[in-house]
Amino acid sequence: MDLLGGLAQGFAVALGPSALLHCMIGVVIGTAIGVLPGLGPTATISLLLPITYRLDPVSSVIMLSGIYYGAMYGSSITAILVRIPGEAASIVTCIDGYEMARRGRAGPALGMSAFGSFIAGIVATIGIALFGPMLSGVAIRFGPAEYTALVALGLILVTHVSGGSVTRSLVMVGLGLLASTVGLDPIVGSERFTMGALFLQDGLDIAIMAMGLFGVAEVLAMAERSLKPSELLAQPRRTRDLLPTRADWRASAAPIGRGSLLGFALGLLPGGGALIASFASYVMEKRLSRTPERFGTGAIEGVAGPESANNAAAQASFVPLLSLGIPSNVVMGVLMGALMIHGITPGPMLLQSQPALFWGVIVSMFVGNLMLIVLNVPLLPLFVALLRIPQRILSPLILVFCVVGAYSLNNSTTDIVTMGVFGVLGWLMRKARLDPAPFLLAFVLGGLFERSFRQSLLIGGGSPMIFLQKPISAALLAAAALLLVLPLVRWGVRRLRPAPTGKAS
Amino acid sequence: MTMDRRQFVRALKTTALAVGLSVLAASGAAAQGAFPSKPIQLIIPFAPGGATDLTSRALAKAAEAKLGQPIAIINKPAGGGAVAMQEVSRAQPDGYTLINFTAIQAAIAPHMRDVPYDPVKGFTPVMLYGAFNTYVAVRSDSPYKSLAELLDFAKKNPRVLTSGISVIGASSHLGMARLASDSGAQVTFVPFGGGAPAITALLGRHVSSAVTSGEVLPHVKSGDVRLLATLMNKRAPETPEVPTVRELGFAWDINSWLGIAGPPGIPAEVLSRLEKAFLEAMEDAAFKKSMTDLAMVTAASDAAQARTQIESDVQVFGDILKSLKMGRYTQN
Numbered sequence: 001m002d003l004l005g006g007l008a009q010g011f012a013v014a015l016g017p018s019a020l021l022h023c024m025i026g027v028v029i030g031t032a033i034g035v036l037p038g039l040g041p042t043a044t045i046s047l048l049l050p051i052t053y054r055l056d057p058v059s060s061v062i063m064l065s066g067i068y069y070g071a072m073y074g075s076s077i078t079a080i081l082v083r084i085p086g087e088a089a090s091i092v093t094c095i096d097g098y099e100m101a102r103r104g105r106a107g108p109a110l111g112m113s114a115f116g117s118f119i120a121g122i123v124a125t126i127g128i129a130l131f132g133p134m135l136s137g138v139a140i141r142f143g144p145a146e147y148t149a150l151v152a153l154g155l156i157l158v159t160h161v162s163g164g165s166v167t168r169s170l171v172m173v174g175l176g177l178l179a180s181t182v183g184l185d186p187i188v189g190s191e192r193f194t195m196g197a198l199f200l201q202d203g204l205d206i207a208i209m210a211m212g213l214f215g216v217a218e219v220l221a222m223a224e225r226s227l228k229p230s231e232l233l234a235q236p237r238r239t240r241d242l243l244p245t246r247a248d249w250r251a252s253a254a255p256i257g258r259g260s261l262l263g264f265a266l267g268l269l270p271g272g273g274a275l276i277a278s279f280a281s282y283v284m285e286k287r288l289s290r291t292p293e294r295f296g297t298g299a300i301e302g303v304a305g306p307e308s309a310n311n312a313a314a315q316a317s318f319v320p321l322l323s324l325g326i327p328s329n330v331v332m333g334v335l336m337g338a339l340m341i342h343g344i345t346p347g348p349m350l351l352q353s354q355p356a357l358f359w360g361v362i363v364s365m366f367v368g369n370l371m372l373i374v375l376n377v378p379l380l381p382l383f384v385a386l387l388r389i390p391q392r393i394l395s396p397l398i399l400v401f402c403v404v405g406a407y408s409l410n411n412s413t414t415d416i417v418t419m420g421v422f423g424v425l426g427w428l429m430r431k432a433r434l435d436p437a438p439f440l441l442a443f444v445l446g447g448l449f450e451r452s453f454r455q456s457l458l459i460g461g462g463s464p465m466i467f468l469q470k471p472i473s474a475a476l477l478a479a480a481a482l483l484l485v486l487p488l489v490r491w492g493v494r495r496l497r498p499a500p501t502g503k504a505s
Numbered sequence: 506m507t508m509d510r511r512q513f514v515r516a517l518k519t520t521a522l523a524v525g526l527s528v529l530a531a532s533g534a535a536a537q538g539a540f541p542s543k544p545i546q547l548i549i550p551f552a553p554g555g556a557t558d559l560t561s562r563a564l565a566k567a568a569e570a571k572l573g574q575p576i577a578i579i580n581k582p583a584g585g586g587a588v589a590m591q592e593v594s595r596a597q598p599d600g601y602t603l604i605n606f607t608a609i610q611a612a613i614a615p616h617m618r619d620v621p622y623d624p625v626k627g628f629t630p631v632m633l634y635g636a637f638n639t640y641v642a643v644r645s646d647s648p649y650k651s652l653a654e655l656l657d658f659a660k661k662n663p664r665v666l667t668s669g670i671s672v673i674g675a676s677s678h679l680g681m682a683r684l685a686s687d688s689g690a691q692v693t694f695v696p697f698g699g700g701a702p703a704i705t706a707l708l709g710r711h712v713s714s715a716v717t718s719g720e721v722l723p724h725v726k727s728g729d730v731r732l733l734a735t736l737m738n739k740r741a742p743e744t745p746e747v748p749t750v751r752e753l754g755f756a757w758d759i760n761s762w763l764g765i766a767g768p769p770g771i772p773a774e775v776l777s778r779l780e781k782a783f784l785e786a787m788e789d790a791a792f793k794k795s796m797t798d799l800a801m802v803t804a805a806s807d808a809a810q811a812r813t814q815i816e817s818d819v820q821v822f823g824d825i826l827k828s829l830k831m832g833r834y835t836q837n
Binding site: 042043046047049139140141142143144145184186187188189190191198199201202324325326327330333334336337340343345346347410411412414451455458459461 | 552553555556558559562579580581582583584585587588591617618621664665667672673674693694695696697698699701704705706708709710711712722723724726727794798799832
């Protein structure tokens with residue numbers, strides 16, 4: 001299919017009045033639910049599905065996908081302002097984004113997250129338009145063995161996320177892995193560590209834990225220092241001071257570029273693409289930075305990179321769905337249901353049978369990203385003004401949102417209690433200077449790792465050779481081994497040759 | 506003085522609330538003759554977006570018109586649906602709390618692990634509206650042209666044939682396990698947590714077969730996947746050329762049904778009102794479309810037939826699991 005012709009058709013579809021309207025509705029709802037913790041795109045898209053029965057399929061998919069990437073953007077707002085990740089993919093943004101807000105730089109953090117997401121959205125859109133149909137094969141080449149290797153690489157990267165000591169972050173990674181084993185065994189289906197409690201059969205919920213460890217713990221910590229005037233109050237009021245400075249742009253340009261490409265690549269894979277992309281980008285920026293010690297204390301690169309990566313990944317995850325009929329995450333699964341309700345089966349034939357749908361949705365992402373930035377940049381002063389709400393009002397409000405969010409996930413009061421327990425744990429972790437971010441990331445990766453590792457062994461007849469026989473997994477494992485060995489080698493070299501000029505090391 | 510006024514206002518508010526509530530209660534009592542007089546709650550023991558969720562939502566939408574009251578849908582997937590089942594089986598049997606009742610939670614789960622409800626005594630079945638269609642699938646370029654060839658390979662090469670399934674104990678798994686044990690074959694099952702990822706693994710050559718529901722059909726249309734058999738008792742209208750396991754010489758089929766049920770002891774007149782409304786709702790075009798689009802089998806059973814079905818299926822699935830030594834019958 002002629003690319004330019006396709007794009008032209010896409011613009012014709014996406015700029016139609018109905019498409020524009022539904023795109024607008026989608027991104028506004030998406031941003032709103034992204035801001036509200038717990039209320040995720042999966043639940044929202046499912047609830048709105050019946051409404052889309054009456055719409056034409058193109059408008060309904062444009063609206064539903066607008067909700068998805070709108071939520072990706074919206075979730076960074078609360079992550080930065082009040083340290084509550086609206087979505088799991090924004091956990092990393094909590095680290096430096098919130099530190100920036102505490103230092104009176106909430107505006108630039110929000111602004112850079114918006115611009116980064118916008119640029120990543122454009123990169124991803126161009127990527128899909130150029131390579132989409134070609135790249136679709138990547139998704140199915142990733143089987144259990146390849147996935148195991150990728151997650152193993154991810155687990156090694158996680159230890160570098162935390163700003164603190166490696167030992168402390170290893171402790172949190174270990175605890176996160178342990179927490180991921182609670183619930184039904186992913187292969188045999190027997191109960192593990194459920195203590196006979198029904199609600200533990202599904203395992204712990206990442207959103208509930210994130211709200212507890214970050215949101216509720218933050219409120220508890222605020223209550224402790226309630227007599228001091230909040231450092232959050234020191235926010236500039238002029239719009240000019242709220243926008244990223246020239247220096248911010250210079251620091252963020254490369255992270256945004258790298259994050260977009262990384263996010264696009266990881267988003268093509270089935271599974272937790274956006275989440276892995278966001279923290280892989282964070283680790284990459286920290287590694288490449290000449291001043292890695294700034295990470296964790298409000299480095300704008302730690303916001304720009306991951307936010308670009310998660311947005312690019314969110315959009316790239318449409319490729320396997322639209323071109324192969326393979327939903328790479330739960331949201332895509334619901335979208336697939338939406339398409340099938342309209343009698344359209346996503347799959348290899350979609351591009352030929354429904355070119356208007358394919359190109360219309362791709363171009364609408366570009367339009368939607370533009371809308372997001374037009375909507376959100378003027379709102380920056382308003383978002384930042386939220387921080388001027390006195391603590392005695394803000395803290396209960398955060399709690400209320402967390403409770404509503406926790407309940408709305410499964411309509412279960414048990415989840416609220418669980419969130420409270422993790423809130424107290426999160427508060428204790430702060431006292432012990434333990435970082436919850438590696439815990440949560442290891443939790444997610446642990447579940448993925450166990451499932452794909454055991455699947456691989458089943459497929460390989462019990463032999464671990466399967467990981468080395470497959471080229472992709474062997475390459476990924478080699479990279480992981482390199483990452484593990486390199487610091488040891490460096491340490492060894494340094495010990496053998498004590499540098500006379502002490503400053504170099 | 507101000508305190509007094511505040512107290513007075515508070516007292517006034519309390520009185521107003523009490524009066525309001527008693528009026529509501531009275532109107533509720535007065536309207537009891539005509540069921541339903543208030544919105545009905547339908548609990549779905551699955552996450553939103555799946556085939557069960559989408560089809561029962563469409564059915565409830567159509568039943569609203571017949572009942573003249575809105576039906577509020579709440580998804581409670583916790584504990585594999587066991588939390589929702591427990592809640593409904595203990596609810597008031599007034600017909601205002603219903604559940605999307607499926608063979609998965611009612612007939613299979615009690616044999617897999619301890620569940621906090623009695624699938625037979627704990628519910629009043631209202632009706633059944635259909636079933637999952639389950640297929641045995643291989644890639645189009647695979648050497649197996651028939652189910653017999655596939656099982657023959659698995660017999661000659663024990664444990665070499667891999668089969669992607671959603672979870673251990675799903676009807677897809679039970680069906681394939683029974684096919685294998687009846688033919689003296691040994692299959693390695695790889696659970697993927699859902700039908701879609703199992704199909705992805707099949708397409709990517711990571712497993713050599715997959716047992717899944719209707720989500721496989723798009724890949725059949727595109728020519729990537731070949732269906733060898735359906736586990737249902739008759740051929741599906743979407744796939745008239747795919748034989749049933751019965752036709753292929755096996756003495757059983759697997760019916761993973763879906764329906765509506767309520768707590769035990771729903772009064773007869775309320776039950777028949779619900780039964781009639783939901784059965785009539787099956788005529789709705791949007792409901793029918795949702796069933797065919799998601800490749801489900803549409804088949805109506807009234808309350809009495811639904812009761813017989815659940816009573817016999819608790820036995821049937823129990824026997825299958827016992828013969829396969831799975832779930833609670835695992836021998837260590």
